Amino acid sequence: MKKALLTILSFVICTVAFAQDLPTNPDPGKCYKRCVTPDVWVNQDVTIQVAPAYKKLKVVPAQYRTENVEVVVQSAGQELSVVPAQYETQNFEVTVTGPSQRLEKVAGSTETTTEEMIIQPAYQELEVIPAKYATENFEVTTSEGGQTLSVVPAKLGTETFEVVVTEASQRLEVIPAQYETRTETVVVQEAYQKLETVPAQYETRTETVVVTEAGQRMEIVPAKWATENVEVVVQPASSRIEIVPAQYGTETETVVVKEASQRLEVIPAVWGTETLTYKKREYGNTLKVVPASFSTDYQVIETKPATAKWGMSDTPAADCASSDPNDCRYWCYKNVPAQNITVNTTVLTNDASVITTPGCDTANANESDCGMGTYTRKVVTTPATTRVIDIPAETKEVKRTVMTQPSTTRSIPIPAVTKTIKKTVLVSPATTRVIDIPAVTKEVTRQVMVTPPTTRAIDIPAVTKEVKRTVMVTPPTTRVIEIPAVTKTMKRTVLATPATTRVTEIPATTKTMKRTVMATPPTTRAIDIPSKSTTIRKTVLTPETTRTVDIPAVTKTMKRVVMTTPPTTRVIEVPQKTATLKTTVLASDARVDEVTIPAVNKTVTKEVLQKKGGLTTWAEVDCKLVEYNSLNINWNLGSATLTPSAKAEIDKVLLPVLQNGVSVEIASHTDSRGSAASNRSLSERRAQAVTNYLISKGINSSRIVSNGYGEARLANRCSDGVSCTEREHLQNRRTEFRVIDAN
Secondary structure, three states, rough: OOOHHHHHHHHHHHHHHHHHHHOOOOOOOEEEEOOOOOOOOEEEEEEEEOOOOOEEEEEEEEEEEEEEEEEEEOOOEEEEEEEEOEEEEEEEEEEEOOOOEEEHHHOOOOOEEEEEEEEEEEEEOOOEEEOOEEEEEEEEEEEEEEEEEEEEOOOOEEEEEEEEEEOOOOEEEEOOOEEEEEEEEEEEEEEEEEEEEEOOOOEEEEEEEEOOOEEEEEEEEEEEEEEEEEEEEEOOOOEEEEEEEEEEEEEEEEEEEEOOEEEEEEOOOOEEEEEEEEOOOOOOOEEEOOOEEEEEEEEEEEOOOOOEEEEEEEEEEOOOOOOOOHEEEEEEEEEOEEEEEEEEEEEEEOOEEEEEEEEOOOOOOOOOOOOEEEEEEEEEEEEEOOEEEEEEOOOEEEEEEEEEEEEEEEEEEEEEEEEEEEEEEEEEEEEEEEEOOOOOOEEEEEEEEEEEEEEEEEEEOEEEEEEEEEEEEOOOOEEEEEEEOEEEEEEEEEEEEEEEEEEEEOOOOEEEEEEEEEEEEEEEOEEEOOOOEEEEEEEEEOOOEEEEEEEEOEEEEEEEEEEEEOEEEEEEEEEEEEEEEHHHHHHHEOOEEEEEEEEEEEEEEEEEEEEEEEEEEEEEOOHHHHOEEEEEEOOOOOOOOOOOHHHHHHHOOOOOHHHHOEEEEEEEEOOOOHHHHHHHHHHHHHHHHHHHHHHHOOOOOEEEEEEEEOOOOOOOOOOOOOOHHHHHHHHHHOOEEEOOOOO
């Protein structure tokens, strides 16, 4: 009860206080907003040390130079070199095929005989008498007389001559032609004459002409013939000889192709080594820098001290008599905590120092051995010698062919060849009957030339055309550049005795043949035709025989290698070898360069309250801004991302209002489609998207309140379950703003 009374009392006191602090002389119909005069802050720069000054040591290492020392790495000595044996190649004959015999077939002779056979008896024809022919003998040269050339081979010798491998020549260097352009008239078609035909004149006349003269023809009543078959032996039965070749066997003979010999093998000298020492390197001191060590620390600087500001409570007082709930809210002077910044700093723990180490470590080795090097020298311990190695003779197996059974012959019978010839026999001789053939006439119409065709000359003028063509002013010429001949000394084979030929006379071969010559030309009178006969050629065979032909043995020339000079050795002096060794000499010892690194400072800006603000003024506000005003933002379906057109709308409508120092509420709504939770989440994200964009434009976030109401505040009847058009749903998908007293 006491708590309730205290609440009412405090509310009344606040109401009286604010009522007495209302704007003086307000204008009717105007809207006012209580403004808190802002605190005035100024910036002050504070400099703090974030890193102390320290020393940085840099080691300049010791400097060395290289010197060359020449030492003997191999002593002088001797080596043996083998002078190889000299060989020559000798030719020797090896019989690869023994002597044998073969049978050569002597062909049988064939003679051709001619036998006359009447194949048609004599008869008479009452027809054109064929010409008479006579048979005469004439000589035909079947093989011309000639000569054969037997080559006497040329004798060749060798001489040294100078040949021109590149002939002396000339080359033409082209001096290009010079051209200029001229305009001239050219005849593209010569003048000429053409003949125009004056056609002949014709008239039609009718006349009767004899196209076939009257005459007689002989109609042949042909003779009747019968055919008989006659078998004639054109080649009698005979036999031929087939040679059974000799049989051969193979024998193997071993021949020496390279005689046994000796070769010298060098036993090389044995070399030993000895190790020598020399001063290879001088050492200076080694300096090692221990760098400065640091530890990290931090320093907190107050950039803005703690303050307080007036703020309106979120919950209105109970039993508020005003229709505006903002009039009944508590005004509280709320604490604003101080703002600090933490700056990381570095503190110097140990400054840089130097550790000096001698260049030569004498703790693990003698001081006399420090920097010493060794090299190896090659020395002959046993001189080179030789030993003789026998080379056995080389043999080769040669296969030789030997006849084991001489060739023989066997006789193969050849049957006689017969031929069936058809023979015509006259059954009834031919007769004739005379048939008169009347003359044939025909009435024809033909054209007769009255005036023969003539020609007249028509002149056709020449056709000319102006064309541009390039005319050669200076023709191209050439100049001769002498190219000297290239010669080369070579060896060539020169003809010592030229090849000649000897002439062997071969007599001509002639043969007597029969030919038919027309003695009497054919006439058109009836003659007796003698009987016809045919000449049948018969082949008379003389059986073939054989003769024995001796086959001489076949030898093969082979080469074998014979040693002419045995191998020897010669002594080769091996000179002393030296090598250049590099030694390192200390030029300057190591030293330390010291550099002081200055301290690092950092300047931090902090805010200092210069003038305290409070609830002291009232500001006039456009009344329409106190109510919700629509932002014409068309959101993409399910999206909370501002489009370029939406950002342009905010820049045009909302930013000018916020530049007057007022605070606004951003309210976003959805239609009723979808769940209430998803709609509220989507609307909150869209309202926050507008808020984030305003903050990016430099508006303080304390002057913006963003609320997403989802489908809780529909602008029309389109709630869940109500059928609406897309245009009606669009009225509910809206984003609005209004001016509030939130400062």
